[in-house]
Amino acid sequence: MDYSIILMLIGILAVILSFFTKDSSKKLESEVEELSFTLYQETSAIKRRIKLVEEELLIEGTPISPPRKTRPVIHEIIKMQVLELHKKGYSLQEISKRSSLKIEDIKSVIGGEK
Numbered sequence: 001m002d003y004s005i006i007l008m009l010i011g012i013l014a015v016i017l018s019f020f021t022k023d024s025s026k027k028l029e030s031e032v033e034e035l036s037f038t039l040y041q042e043t044s045a046i047k048r049r050i051k052l053v054e055e056e057l058l059i060e061g062t063p064i065s066p067p068r069k070t071r072p073v074i075h076e077i078i079k080m081q082v083l084e085l086h087k088k089g090y091s092l093q094e095i096s097k098r099s100s101l102k103i104e105d106i107k108s109v110i111g112g113e114k
Contacts, residue, residue: 074101079109081098
């Protein structure tokens with residue numbers, strides 16, 4: 001027998017067997033498609049949850065403006081004490097120690113810088 005006839009018979013048998021065997025690539029393709037769809041669903045769900053959390057944070061945590069720096073109200077007795085110490089020649093640092101006021105507050109009581 002000739003080798004070409006043997007090869008042709010083997011080829012025909014391989015083609016016939018290929019019709020009866022399962023195609024594993026179709027199974028793999030469907031699994032990948034299912035995995036891709038599941039991943040898309042989970043990603044969409046996470047995005048929705050993040051959006052809800054962001055909205056809650058915006059509603060609950062409205063931006064709070066930093067407190068304005070206002071000068072504390074200084075009692076008249078302390079003002080008089082500061083003015084008296086200033087007249088006696090005490091420095092701003094010494095007046096600050098004795099009156100427990102900031103130097104800026106003392107300057108505003110005195111009415112100018114020294």
